[in-house]
Amino acid sequence: MSRSGRHEEALVVTERAVDLHRTLAAEDARAHEPELARSLTQSARHHMDLGNWREALSAGEEAVRIHRELPADDMSARASDFATALSQTADLIVLDRRWDDALSHQLEAVRLLRARTVPEGSLEEAELGNALNDLGVLLETLGRWDEATVVLEEAIGILRRSVELRPGVHEPELARLLNSYASVLHFLRESQESVRWFEEAGQVMRELERVNPEAFAADLAAVLGNLSTTLRRVDRCSEAAALAAESAERYRRLATARPSLYRRRYADALTHQADCLAHRKHWHEAVLVKREAREHFWRAGLEGAIDPTLISRVEAAEHVRRADLLRRDQPSWAPEDHWIMLLDQEEVWKGKDGVVRQISEMDHSHRRNVLRFILSQPQGIFETLIRTESDQPEDWRPDDTPETWLVRRPLVRALDRLVNGGPG
Numbered sequence: 001m002s003r004s005g006r007h008e009e010a011l012v013v014t015e016r017a018v019d020l021h022r023t024l025a026a027e028d029a030r031a032h033e034p035e036l037a038r039s040l041t042q043s044a045r046h047h048m049d050l051g052n053w054r055e056a057l058s059a060g061e062e063a064v065r066i067h068r069e070l071p072a073d074d075m076s077a078r079a080s081d082f083a084t085a086l087s088q089t090a091d092l093i094v095l096d097r098r099w100d101d102a103l104s105h106q107l108e109a110v111r112l113l114r115a116r117t118v119p120e121g122s123l124e125e126a127e128l129g130n131a132l133n134d135l136g137v138l139l140e141t142l143g144r145w146d147e148a149t150v151v152l153e154e155a156i157g158i159l160r161r162s163v164e165l166r167p168g169v170h171e172p173e174l175a176r177l178l179n180s181y182a183s184v185l186h187f188l189r190e191s192q193e194s195v196r197w198f199e200e201a202g203q204v205m206r207e208l209e210r211v212n213p214e215a216f217a218a219d220l221a222a223v224l225g226n227l228s229t230t231l232r233r234v235d236r237c238s239e240a241a242a243l244a245a246e247s248a249e250r251y252r253r254l255a256t257a258r259p260s261l262y263r264r265r266y267a268d269a270l271t272h273q274a275d276c277l278a279h280r281k282h283w284h285e286a287v288l289v290k291r292e293a294r295e296h297f298w299r300a301g302l303e304g305a306i307d308p309t310l311i312s313r314v315e316a317a318e319h320v321r322r323a324d325l326l327r328r329d330q331p332s333w334a335p336e337d338h339w340i341m342l343l344d345q346e347e348v349w350k351g352k353d354g355v356v357r358q359i360s361e362m363d364h365s366h367r368r369n370v371l372r373f374i375l376s377q378p379q380g381i382f383e384t385l386i387r388t389e390s391d392q393p394e395d396w397r398p399d400d401t402p403e404t405w406l407v408r409r410p411l412v413r414a415l416d417r418l419v420n421g422g423p424g
Helices: 007-027 029-049 053-069 072-096 099-114 123-141 145-165 171-187 191-211 213-233 237-257 259-279 283-303 308-327 335-342 364-375 378-386 402-406 410-420
Strands: 348-350 356-358
Touching: 007 029, 029 053, 029 072, 053 072, 072 099, 072 123, 099 123, 123 145, 123 171, 145 171, 171 191, 171 213, 191 213, 213 237, 213 259, 237 259, 259 283, 259 378, 283 378, 335 348, 335 378, 364 410, 378 402
Parallel strands: none
Antiparallel strands: 348 356
């Protein structure tokens, strides 16, 4: 049922199984607790599919606890179930920002599956490939990209063998794995290689979505968005814009049917589409799409329709980004600190050193340099604002360009008045 998108029905059936096995386990724990743990893991999966994150976490942690309390002498028979519970629960533990616990769960899942002796290309080896994928994704989230690369490359080898031996079975796992690996390459700035892997993931996912659109529409939308982002980086802007629009349209349909899961992702897709339009100098169209994205960000917050797992991963990625900027000896201040907060006021300037200064107290040379710095990058400022969740650029007119919009900002007008005697 879940594979065909019938998540509510699947959850009802699984919850009945949980109740039944809980009753049986109360009478004979040794005989029935393994089945109770398996049912709880399935329940957690269905809750995740429906966006019930806290319920999923509760079921997943109970399943892990039961597995830990069961006798170790039958671990080989339970390794697959226990590893699934660990890996799935690790993805939910990030709700509480418990990054070390999540990593510990993923590592334990991989160790359990490695301990088995299984034939190459077997279903059991494919399970190891999937666990390695989950571990690699978490390592990527934590910014441990070199480790993630090694883990994901091993997983790719495993799942390619599985697809070759059993075509039609493991393609979904392979496509998601290729997407994960391409994402790591994207962060490592290996953009051309990243494009190649995203394109292969997209080809596999398109075929899966063609056969079963309900099951794979969201996965395809995500891959297309990722490919678009990387194509934009390598200046294949026309292709990037087309894929961004396709990804946004797919998320629009998903968000219409299930806003609790997909409205936030639709807003993100619209933001990326606006960024592509801005980069191609379709400024007014970019602003209109950005405003639509802002509306959906606002509605998602109002509805409580924001994916907590996504926010946690984004939060982690932001910490990683800042650490990476420091490692590269680049300034670590965020663009919004300047352009969102500063442009629409006329009293202070905050430099990359983080010091806030009254512009009236800055010397003439400093004010002139700040004004030149701002006016030298209207397109860059415009694109930065388009990528944020803020209301900026406000006060945009249909015939505006980034230059004409920028010179109307209160900060720019104030600096121009002090430097050149311009209008107030």
